[in-house]
Amino acid sequence: MPEWQVHNQSDKHLQSWYCRQLRSALLFHEPRIAALQVNFKEAYCHTLAISLEIMLYHDGEPLTFDLVWDNGGWCSAMLENVS
Numbered sequence: 001m002p003e004w005q006v007h008n009q010s011d012k013h014l015q016s017w018y019c020r021q022l023r024s025a026l027l028f029h030e031p032r033i034a035a036l037q038v039n040f041k042e043a044y045c046h047t048l049a050i051s052l053e054i055m056l057y058h059d060g061e062p063l064t065f066d067l068v069w070d071n072g073g074w075c076s077a078m079l080e081n082v083s
Contacts, residue, residue, distance in 0.1 A: 015040040019050065032056050046070065049077075 019038040027033055034057045041049035048069040055062050066077035 010043075015043065018048070022050070026052075026054075035062075041066070 019040050023036055023038040026038075027036055033054055035055040037053040039051040039053075041051055043049070050067050052065040052067065053062050054065075068075050068077060
């Protein structure tokens, strides 16, 4: 997943591309999502932090997640492994 490691982590176009790719993949694989916002938070050499806001069909409140790619897997902002 951390393909950005070989690129310039501060490249705004690259950051936007990763967010769009993740958003597209999530929407394709999860039909219950009515709306999805993926925001780039920060990137370092071996970590990537993003924020997700998800609205599900027939649900009035959005789900929000702050995720970090670190040590080969996704973790929540509270350092719990999610994958």
